[in-house]
Amino acid sequence: MNHHAQTALLVMDVQNGIAGRYMKDESTLQPFQRAVSAARKAGVSVIFVRVAFSEGYPEAGPRNKMFSHLAQAGGMTIADASTQIHDSVMPQSGEPVVTKYRVSAFAGSNLEVILRAKGITNLVLCGIATSGVVLSTVREAADKDYAITVLKDACLDGDPEVHQVLVEKVFPRQADVMTVEEWANTLA
Template identity: 45%
Template sequence: MTTGQHSALLVMDIQRDVIALAGDGSGYLPRLRTAIDAARTAGIPVIYVVMGLRPDLPDTAPRTRMLAYVEQAGLFTEGAHGSQIHPDVAPLPGESVVTKRRGSAFSGSDMELVLRTHDVDHLILTGIATSGVVLHTACRANDMDLPLTILSDACMDLDPDVHRTLVEKLFPQWAEVTTAEAWAESIAE
């Protein structure tokens, strides 16, 4: 496992409305919590990423299919109850929360600044959706030459087949892919 003092765990789009849409019958939140607790114990920064759109929606464009859906569904409005980080995995005081405006954790956010301040040169990715924030962030991180670890069972997608294809076929070409438990054990050694 590639870990160390220059890694950061990204917990992405784990917002109340997202969890409500995805459901948690699979035990997703406890698996994610395993990774968060392990990172904290190992002194690895936990950085939360949330999608946030301003209430008057200047952040959306009607020609963008996904953002049009988000607007129609009323998702990700800054300050709304449903846009808050799910309380089961909420940040501790002092942990960074980055607000993004598009799919990638880097889009319209100060993520690069936060990573520089923590001297991060390796990302561990978790989040919902695998085909959304995880994929977009992995693409951008690869372009930035940042090594990646993706915790396959701490990522989730509304389409299980898409999730499986990404974590079994695409992501292994770009990143180390492991489980939350295996990663937690590797950093505890």
């Protein structure tokens, strides 16, 4: 069972301001809920990752195409409702909530410190969006020599074609790609 102790499920950007944009109904986040409960049951660490900025947006620079507009738009600060983890996957006591300042889960966050402290070598990724946090985190985690699994049905993207290309052609070069159910079965 030691293998489970070295594994963490990263639940990435499943926060109010982001999940809300992708939700058709309550069922949209069910794969995320199933992944979280399977991890907890098997003794796999669950770590939540969100994107948020300090008051005044000192981390969002003018050259950053994705985040430069934030200062005008407002919201997305650390205390803001939009950056809190969505209720459907509410963190339990002792489950870290990591704040990142860019697209990748590692960008400006304490994620790596937590992984090192817990002796984690295997990352299981789910998140929103496939072409955003999941892609950036797969690439960076692979370069850092983590073993990676991507839960393809617990990844959402606004563009189904982009999602398809990533899970079928791009991610498999660096990660095992499977459904939540397939992964849950490997934990049993």
